[in-house]
Amino acid sequence: MISMNYLRQKNSAQEGFTIIELVIATGVFSVVLLIATVAIILVTNSYVKGNVQAETQDTARGILTTVSQDIQFNTANSVNLGTYVSASNIGYFCLGNDLYVYQLGDEIGGVNSDGTKVYHALLEFSGTGKCPANVTDEGYLGAPQSGDNIAHELLAQNMSLETFNIAQVTGTKAYSIKLTVAYGSNVKSSGGVFTCPPESFGGQFCAVSSLTTAVTPRIQ
Numbered sequence: 001m002i003s004m005n006y007l008r009q010k011n012s013a014q015e016g017f018t019i020i021e022l023v024i025a026t027g028v029f030s031v032v033l034l035i036a037t038v039a040i041i042l043v044t045n046s047y048v049k050g051n052v053q054a055e056t057q058d059t060a061r062g063i064l065t066t067v068s069q070d071i072q073f074n075t076a077n078s079v080n081l082g083t084y085v086s087a088s089n090i091g092y093f094c095l096g097n098d099l100y101v102y103q104l105g106d107e108i109g110g111v112n113s114d115g116t117k118v119y120h121a122l123l124e125f126s127g128t129g130k131c132p133a134n135v136t137d138e139g140y141l142g143a144p145q146s147g148d149n150i151a152h153e154l155l156a157q158n159m160s161l162e163t164f165n166i167a168q169v170t171g172t173k174a175y176s177i178k179l180t181v182a183y184g185s186n187v188k189s190s191g192g193v194f195t196c197p198p199e200s201f202g203g204q205f206c207a208v209s210s211l212t213t214a215v216t217p218r219i220q
Helices: 004-014 019-072
Strands: 090-095 098-103 122-125 151-153 159-168 175-183 188-190 193-195 207-215
Touching: 019 090, 019 159, 019 175, 019 207, 098 159, 193 207
Parallel strands: none
Antiparallel strands: 090 098, 098 122, 122 151, 159 175, 175 207, 188 193
16 A cells, blocks of 8 residues: 555655756757747848838939939020039039039948048039039038028938939930939949848848939920
8 A cells, every 4th residue: 555655755756847857948948039039130130121222212213203304394405414523523413403413422421531521412402593513622512501491412311322424315315314322331332333231241221222214305
């Protein structure tokens, strides 16, 4: 006959977890937690990447639309292709009464090669009558002028204008417009092609949008 004392000892020996069981449970929980963390990071990176790409593409399309309309609704004689100074990466276009002053390769909010802060990359001066302009220095793209409320920055913070070209199509009255808008400071350039690094190297905070179109002045 089994005594009550024996039963109490047996039940006591079966209570709780052994060290091996705790180690196994901890290991399984750690693996599950690691998988969940990686999944959250990937989803977050994809979400950020999508927002950055969408904002960059919307900005590039907005610039292309604005410039295209300025050409379409002005006479060909009022299209001044301006100049571009490679030493400072600054140039301008005059379309009707609108002046566009731009600087290539500098991220808004970043720092110029001379150590000064970048306030602007593509300014539109509407109806100013300032064309043609002398933009061989950074006067137009410096800190916002308190008395000039008609200047409008077409790029957003952390964006840069990598390429911007308007040229008349040979043998026609049409003008070709090419531009590249980039988001982030880690955009890489190779042979005129701008790309972002993989997401594992911060690519989720980078985007590039290149657009090209051709428009013809409608007013003769």
